[in-house]
Amino acid sequence: MSPYVEAGYLVVLVSLSSYAISLFARERAARRRLRPGNRSEDSGMKSE
Amino acid sequence: MISGHMTTSSRRMASSRLLNVVGILALVGVAFTVWLGLWITPNAEYFGNLVRLLYIHPPMAWVAFIAYGMAFLSSLLYLWPRTRDLRLDRLAGASAEVGVVFTGLTLATGSIWGRPTWGVWWTWDPLLTATALLFVLYLGYLALRRVPGERETVARRSAIAALVAFVDVPIVYFSVSWWRSLHQPPTVDLSGRHLYVHGSMAWTLLLGFVSFTLAYVWLTARRYRLAALSDREAEEGLSRAIDERRAEAESFV
Incomplete structure (x- = not known):
């Protein structure tokens, strides 16, 4: 297998997975900030 | 009220x-595309093993076009007074961000293809230049969305920027026909309905198009949700700040 082919597939799969994971993490963090109990302690946090 | 909720x-x-x-369909589809693309499909007569990059590079470009098309359409509908809705602005922003990711991958996989076939990682070919410009234009669009302002003002100026940036999309697609280019003609020629690959190669390419399109739908929906949460967070932050100021004012009276 050509290293260029392997590099191409690797770049696509790693980038898309990283982006998907980052979306998950940001969504979870946003939900946590919006939970009523967390309002006062997170009030200084900047929204996205 | 309860039933409505x-x-x-x-x-x-x-x-x-x-x-x-x-999401599951996209994951399974991408896994099958990788399996077929790397291990099952044959080598090509001219490009040899490198032809396997074909199953990922055109789908990346295709998804970027769909993403920008969606951003264009949503922005157009947002600017139309009768259909103005912040959900359309969110959709435009989400779709454009996913489009930028796929444009970046189009440039990266194209560059990986270019090194062994053309001998260079990058050349100022019309298609490559127009694609790089597309990437920069939409990065600018995403940056513009982050410039502070009233929610509606941000949405309106972003919608205008999305319409302007979209002008480059047909230029990218037709650049190989309009100018002499190092790049080969599109693998799937939409105008002539030609397909330059056949058999298992064609099926794998088709699966790549479908799977990455599903991945686009999934990523855009998740990004949209995140944007909706951010809007809610900003609204709640604003009303909390107003309540606090009111309470302060009342304590002085």
């Missing part, structure tokens, strides 16, 4: 379930 909640659950199905 339950309807909204059950609708949300149904959309979550649908989104999960799309």
